[in-house]
Amino acid sequence: MFRTALRNVLAHKARLLMTVLAVLLGVAFVSGTLVFTNTISDAFQKSSAQGFEHVDVAVQPKKGDDAAPGAAPALSQDLLDQAGSVPGAASATGSVSGFAALAGKDGKLIGEGWSTTGANYYGENDSRYPMKDGRAPSGKGEIALDAKTAERAGFKVGDTVRMSIDGPVLTPKVTGIFTTDDGNVAAGGSLALFDTETAQALYGKPGEFSEIDVRAAPGTSQAELKAEIEKVLPKNGTAEATTGAELADEQAKQIESGMSGMQTGMLAFAGISLFVGIFIIANTFTMLVAQRTKELALMRAVGASRRQVTRSVLIEAFVVGAVAAVVGLAAGVGIGAGLRSLMGSFGGTVPDGPLVVSPSTVIASLVVGIVVTMLAAWLPGRRAAKIPPVAAMNSVHATATTKSLVVRNTIGALLSGAGIAAVLAGTQMGDDGKLPMGLGAALLLIGVFVLTPLLSRPVIAAAAPVLRLFGVSGKLARQNSVRNPRRTAATASALMIGLTLITGMTVIAGSVQKSIDKMATDSLKADYVVSMQNFNTLSPDVEKKLADLDGVTATSPLRNSPARIDGEKDYAYLTGVDAQTIGSLASLDFEQGSWGGLGGGKVVVDSDTAQRYGWKAGSDFRVTYEDGEKGTLRVAGVYQGNEMMRGILLDKDQLAPHQREITDMQVMVKTADGATPAAKDSIRAALGDNPAIAVEDKQDISNGIAQMFTLMLNMLYGLLAMAVIVAVLGVINTLAMSVFERSQEIGMLRAIGLDRKGIKRMVRMESLVISLFGGVLGIGLGVFFGWAAGELIGSSLATYELVLPWGRMGVFLALAAVVGVLAALWPARRAARLNMLAAIKAE
Template sequence: MLRTIIAGLRARTARLVLSSVAIALGVAFVTGTLVLGDAMNASLHDQFARSARNVDASITPSGTSEDGPKGITPEVLEKVRQTPGVAGVDTRYLASVPLIGGDGKAKNAWGAPLASTERLREFDLVDGRYPTGDDEIAVDERTASTAKLTVGGTVTLLAPDQSERAFTVVGTYAQGVGRVQVSGNDHVVLTPAALREFAEDRPPYEVVVVAAPGVTQQQLVDDLREAVGGDGYRFLTGEELTREALRQVASQAGEFTTVLLAFALIALVVAAMVIYNTFTILVAQRTRELALMRCVGASRAQVFRGVLAEALVMGLVASVLGLFAGLGVSALLQKVIGSFDGGTGAVSLPVSATTVLAAFAVGTLVTVLAAVLPARKATRVPPVAALRSQPDSGEEVRRTGVLRVLTAALFAVVGVGAIVLGMGIDDENASMVVSGGGTMALLAAVIVLGPLLVGPVNRALGVVPRMLFGVPAKLASANAARNPKRTAATTAALLIGVTVVSLVTVVANSAKETANAQIDQRMPADYTVTSSVHDRPLPERLATDLAAVPEVEEVAPTTRVYGDRAYFDGVPRDALGDLFRPEVTSGSLDDLVDGAVAVRDEYATEAGLSVGSTLTVRESEGGGSQDLRVVAVVTGNGLPDGLMTLETSKRFTRAAEGYDSILIKLRDGAANGRAAVEEVTDASPLAVLDSAAETKEQLNSQLDQVLGFIWALIGLAVVIALFGIANTLTLSVLERTRESALLRALGLTRGQLRLMLVIESVLMAVMGAAIGLVLGIGFGWVVIEAVSSDTVPFDLVVPFGQIGVMLAGAVVAAVLAAALPARRAARTSVIAGIAEA
């Protein structure tokens, strides 16, 4: 029996290799994702550990009480320096140091002091040296790349008094991953004296200590706790600090890897369907061979093991191919991710034993499991079947139609029930999850019904080809319908991929249009001026200068007040209803006077507020407080927690420093209005001019990037499905060799035979794509309804242009998939084909 299996593998090598491609692509995605996750974990481990390297003890404010210390005081720092066993001490803090770019505008950047103890520097020098003078600076290599800075050049920072300070770049460095780098902000290093100009009152958030020789980390921590006093401070050894840093960020790589593995799972499901279909066809084609084997003494178990042995060999081959292809997938993903934040895009390809085992486990298990049912079917072939031909599955489908309908009905009931339940849940996230699960159950129902749907859908789709191409199209349509189970299995893989792609596309475009409508509603002004640096307000004189521009009709400056877990905007009273249009649910904005506040409906519910209530707004970070009377409850997306008058907000410390934004409305028919406004804003390095159109363009660009990334991930499943179509056609050509020869003998030309196979391929592809598009659009509507609310109503937007592109792509891909099978069929000799038994 072993020799028979080996001979069979040799005889069907080409078919098995072609089938292996589908599963190899799925394995490549899984292994690529695992390698990417290992690379990210290794990078994060190395870089986060960099902030704790050589640190023997760390002291930070515990923040356990409101009266506790807000930072490291000079007195505490002096006690640390005088503690026995301390060999080196440095403080760590960050200061906002806005960096002025080539366009003259400032952008967010953080500055850190250069540690005086060299061992405690959490940076690795890349080029040049660290600053030694107060007019020198070193910049992070990513910052140097994005800002186009070189060693020996100059960089300008914006001081708190809005003056500009020039520094000479003396070096570049690679920093350990921390909150700054994760946020994507620029990063620089200055001498402590130079940095204090930008953060005079900012206390250090951490003191790091190096122990003297012979002093253990725990002994040092105990001595520091005794010297400083444990009340209000947290003491960690260097080892504890390293573990805590790694624990805080370990989930970041894990979450991203989980998302990629979800897409890999879709690709594997599609690949498994292709493999199942392939073995089903192979078993059907070998009915006579398997029956003859039974006639000469092969047992059912031997036939079963023989089919699974072929699957095992194919799975091993696919695993090897997928493992090496996965390295390429990981390298590509790392390049793409690195390009998002202007990084260097360095590639690391760690291959662990877990990854190798996962590749072979996934590749072989998926292949073998997908072949189990066809293998069982092979054992049921009676020896008498050797004397007759294998029938098509149309009759079998009709016999099992009742069971299929009942199974599909069960999935449909579960799906509809989950959708109805999800729609009734108030929590948007839970509603989306439950309703999304319901759509997947409905998708399963459609897949189960696939063989019963093939006939009606095929007849509907075949109308136009039959009218245009005549006999070849009629034959193609008949071929696609003669074996409903095979056609359904072939198209199901494509159906899944297109369903997910169209669902995501519909949801993304609906979200895009909804966001654009919200922007139009919230931004009736022609232009908005905001600060390019988050903690630097716009100067008040800027609003005065803009109001003096002849082309400007109205200027409405706003302020922002940060309270206890809430924030409030100060707006001019005369701008309400014009440049500010919140929807009022109770009370009246006419009563919004000095000492009053209008609160957002969700915040009012959380805080238990209503019209007539008193709200105490206490400014964060030690600012003042005011008791304000609630005069209205408003609703709308993008609103702050509350609105107050400009005069009321000015009594808070931060709002008194300047404006958060300035809304501008031009005069009707004003020519060159933007240019006139830019003459004023260009003079300020903080002022950034924006319009609703520009805001929408930026938002749409971000959504398009996310959508493109998802298209690329799901596209792998679609590619695998198209391989399945090509594989099915190839096996069908081999199966129908004699039939094709007879058609040629009856007058069908080589071109008509090729056309027949191309149309058959297109019919299968369009069948899967069309059903997938219908399901995707419907499921998209379900998800949109689940996340829609009275505050943010989502409208269904069907991107017909993108849908047309998907359909056209499916047709082109189907034509390409049919190219080789059609060429093989056309080249087969008529005499040789008729002679084949």
């Protein structure tokens, strides 16, 4: 049986090519994803480990359970001196770091925003940052830049750069270029160094550090040094010591965790590709088995058991899967290398390192390719083994019995009904409805797939009036497309799954975008909102500059401060605003009270907070501010919160005395002439054309919030492209097998007068009908899932409303039609070139 299976594989090389391609694509995406993410992760982890080569023990502030958010105590100069003098310590270095936005010569922000960092150069010849050119910075008007940033931006010693820490523009001079193993720099970020006093003034307080790094003397282990340092740590437990190895391991885990999201998303693409590929593989083996009915029956007649017949089909699948898996693995290694190069072309920098092809990647690729192929081939093989030998040798094919169709349709109807019920139930459960909705969506998708043979007849019948316009070819195409509904359904399902996902996400993204536009329009009276690009805090000087600017009629900052409400252990946030101007900058729907009551110990709160604490207009509550002082506030109004503004709002002048450091999250600005390009340019100019500061109007805010949906959609469009490639292979495969099966029929049609153009038209129309059938099902399911998910979103987003993107759905349907036309090119040409006499004589 093994030799027979191998002979069958070699005898049907051309027919199995599509199957190999389908499996190969799926395996290539899986292995390529694993190679790419493992390579990037390994490079960052090695770079991270190099960054801790100069650290044997690090002393860091320890946040207590009762500490306010962001209020970790700093490390003193005395602790630094003590740590450097313990037995086994060779040297100790104090570090201060924070955000530092650096502008390139084109005025744009360098690096990735969040990874643009500033730190201190500690003392003479700081071993962490060897100087490549120039000297160390000295004084607040000087900085040193990392070599990679200097090279990318074209800076050299002596240049003046523009940068910002919390809003105001600084123009220091570059005095040195240094090298570093910092992982953020290797990933495309930037690092600017100040002298220690300047860094402390910018990021903390004079004489204080955010970390102390200690080098061990020769012969002293990190564990021994850590034990000695722990003896000099403050007794109140405000600082802790960690070895360099522990820090490297922790950062490696963070890198691995960060890469897992990318890996999961890319593997989801590969999974969809494989899932769609299963239908193609199953189709191929079903048709191959059907064509070998007599051969298999003869094997049964001469003594082969059902198990042996099934096993022979599985052996064929194993050989095909193994070949596809090996080739797919090789292709995946190429994809991984290509993705790494592509990442660099988009501006992302990856640390140097080898391409990582781990044993787990090889095993996963082989298992995925072989297992998927064998699973897809098992059912056709089992079905072939059940065909009675006498019936098979008489060409009485085992068509689906009425009983089997009834069972299949019943199961499909039950699954679909359960799925619809679960989805509808989930829409009524708010945030708790995610799990039942996800389960219902899976059940409905499977149920519709099971029902597709039943659905194919009425849906394709609806196209009959259009197909009649193409005469005999159109009529024959309709009949051929429903002749084997199971095969048609399995082929159409490839497109159905891809279009379901993309249509659903497009509906959700469009609806959310519209709701955000409405929210920004309804809740903001301000013309502009000013904030940091990386969502860090702004200096209060920014608001003062804007308030004094000609053409600006009103400004208000939003200042967050942690506080305890009514003695609770957990912290809530108070938001300081300008009580005099906020009413002209923000429009909120008040259930009780109004902006007029704000100020003098009175606050306004959103309805969720009021409901949580049982407050209403006139309620008093106790508050413990971040500086530890206690006070009493009164609720003057209750409003409906939204994504733009929520929580407890009070006058900034009442909040300021209790803040350890006054900073703004954002500043709202209203101008006399409204939101105009000239007004935006004026505000930017007043802030020194600072690349770290974003000046956004309502549309900019809406686009920014909706950006993650756009990114997700673009990823899904990539997924659709993969699904389309696999679907094209599936349709080609189905049509090629169909043409082979109908050779006699096609020969007879040619003999009675249907010309080659008519044959081509018939095959193309059949392909078009199958593809549009899958497209219609996918778009219909996608709209339903998009509506259901929108009901969940609407429970937390008051302005949500369903938007159906008719234009894009039309494009998706046209794409399905294009798939059908392209997939039919080769089978149609092959059908038209059949020799009519040879085809008629063929068995």
